[in-house]
Amino acid sequence: MLFDHLLQAGPVAVLLLFLSTLVLAFLLDVAWSHLSYPFYSKARYSEYKTMVINRAYDGVEHQLAPHQHGWQAAIRMLIKGRKLDDEERQGLAVNWLEVERRYLNGRLKILGLIGAIAPLLGLLGTVFG
Numbered sequence: 001m002l003f004d005h006l007l008q009a010g011p012v013a014v015l016l017l018f019l020s021t022l023v024l025a026f027l028l029d030v031a032w033s034h035l036s037y038p039f040y041s042k043a044r045y046s047e048y049k050t051m052v053i054n055r056a057y058d059g060v061e062h063q064l065a066p067h068q069h070g071w072q073a074a075i076r077m078l079i080k081g082r083k084l085d086d087e088e089r090q091g092l093a094v095n096w097l098e099v100e101r102r103y104l105n106g107r108l109k110i111l112g113l114i115g116a117i118a119p120l121l122g123l124l125g126t127v128f129g
Contacts, residue, residue, distance in 0.1 A: 012125035016118065023114050026107045034104065038070030048075055057082070069103055 051060045057079055064076035074096055081092045 010125065010128055012121055012128055016121055016125065019114050019118055019121070023111060023118075026111050026114075030107050030111070033106075037104070038067060038072060040071050045071075048072075052079065069100060 048060050048064070051057075061076055061079055064072045064079075067073045067076065074093070077092055077096050078089065081089050084092070
């Protein structure tokens with residue numbers, strides 16, 4: 001019944017259905033990346049801070065190795081760059097922030113584009129109908 005309705009509605013309805021499915025997939029992907037982003041833990045931070053104060057850099061880096069994003073990745077990056085001067089460490093931090101921004105906002109431009117195009121396609125379908 002749905003397939004017959006789509007055939008009767010025309011190619012614009014098929015395109016709108018495809019875009020709706022695509023938007024749903026992108027929304028789920030964005031939601032997953034935001035929900036799986038590591039939350040700040042004061043207890044873990046205190047533990048890492050104590051290890052850094054005691055100069056146990058290898059232990060901290062080993063514990064932080066699996067983290068690709070979030071505050072743990074920032075600490076690992078700063079520990080790796082601990083021998084750099086202040087300006088280079090600041091450049092590392094800026095680079096890390098840019099990577100995190102791209103990671104969290106990666107698919108939002110595509111969703112905005114589809115959101116802008118979909119009403120126009122709906123109008124086109126109305127004109128064809």
